[in-house]
Amino acid sequence: MKRQVTLHDVARDAGVSIKTVSRVVNGEEHVSPGTRERVLASVRRLGYRPNEVARSLKGGGSRMLGLLIADISNPFYASIAKAVEDESRRAGYSLVLCASSEDVDREREYVEMLFRRRLEGLLLVPAPNGHDYLRREIQAGLVVVAIDRPVDGLGVDTVLVENRSGTYAALRHLILHGHRRIGFVGAEHQLYTVRERLAGYEQALRESGLEPMVELDAPDAPRAAAATRRLLELPLPPTALFCVNNLATLGALQTLRTLGLRVPEDVTLVGFDDFELAELLHPTLTMVRQPTEEMGRLGARMLLERLNGEYTGEPRRVVLPTQLMLRESCGCRRNIDQESERCTLP
Secondary structure (H helix, E strand, C coil): CCCCCCHHHHHHHHCCCHHHHHHHHCCCCCCCHHHHHHHHHHHHHHCCCCCHHHHHHHHCCCCEEEEEECCCCCHHHHHHHHHHHHHHHHCCCEEEEEECCCCHHHHHHHHHHHHHCCCCEEEECCCCCCCCCHHHHHHCCCEEEEECCCCCCCCCEEEEECHHHHHHHHHHHHHHCCCCCEEEECCCCCCHHHHHHHHHHHHHHHHCCCCCEEECCCCCHHHHHHHHHHHHCCCCCCCEEEECCHHHHHHHHHHHHHCCCCCCCCCEEEEECCCHHHHCCCCCCEEEECCHHHHHHHHHHHHHHHHCCCCCCCCCEEEECCEEECCHHHCCCCCCCCCHHHHCCC
C-alpha cells in the first residue's frame, strides 16, 4: 500500500519548515507569495491531502455541511441539492447528501451519524412527525435550516414556498374556464406541503360552491395512477385533475393515456411542482413552478450566515412565491405568446 504523504514530506520537498507548510494548507497569512507558491507546487506534485478529521479536532470545525432530503431521484430535490452544493463549495465547505425516504427514524440515524462526524450545519427537508431528537444536537451547537417544510416545535431558520396560494391560483384558473368537477390527486396529508396545497384546493372550491373530490393515497407515480383511476371511475368523474406534485402528475397522465382519454380535450390536467420534462411531453403540462434553485441557495446562505456569525437573531421564515406555468394540458392556450390575454387571471 502506498504510504500517505505527510506535512513532513511536503516541507522537505519545498525546503521549508513544517510550520510554514501548515500555514499554507490552512490558508493562514504571514507567508510570502513565493514561499506559498513553492509549498503549493510541492503539495500538487506529491499529491498531499490534509487529514480533515485531524484538522477538525484541532480547529473545532470540519468544514462539512449536510443536506438531508426526502428522495434523491426526484428532480425537485436534485435541483435544490445542486444549488446547495454550489453555495457550499463557494464558501469552502464540503457537502454530504442523504435521503430519508420520508422515514423520520432513518432521518434521525443520518443526523446522529453526521453529528458524530462533527458536521457543522444541516439543511433539512424534514420527514413527517417527531423531531424532538434534534433539540439535543441543536443545543450541542449544530446549526439547522429547514427547507420546503417547517420543523414543528423547533425555532430554526426556514425556507418555504407559497403552497396554498399557488394551488389556489391553479384552481381558480380551472374554475374560471368552466370546470365544476375537479379532482385532487395527493399524498399523505401529514406532510406540510400536501396539507397546504389541499387547503388551497378546498378554499378555491368552497368559494365557488363546488364539492371536493380528493384522493390522498398517491405518494408516488404508480399509486397516483391508481388514485386517478378511482376518481375517473366515479359516477360523475372529474373533468379536471389537480395533482399535488410532479410524480402524481406523471402517474395521472399515465392513467389518462391507458384509458384512452385525451388531454385536455377529455380531461384537463394541472400539477404542482414544475419540472423540465413538462415542456417536452405531449401535451405540454401546465404546472405550478417552485423556485427550487432559489430555495437551495437561500437555505445555504442562511446556514452560512449563522455559522459565520453574520446573523445571530431570531429564527427567520422566508416564503418564496410560485408561478403558474400555462401550457397545453389545461386546455386554455396552445400558444402562450400569441394568446396571453386568454388565460390571464383576475
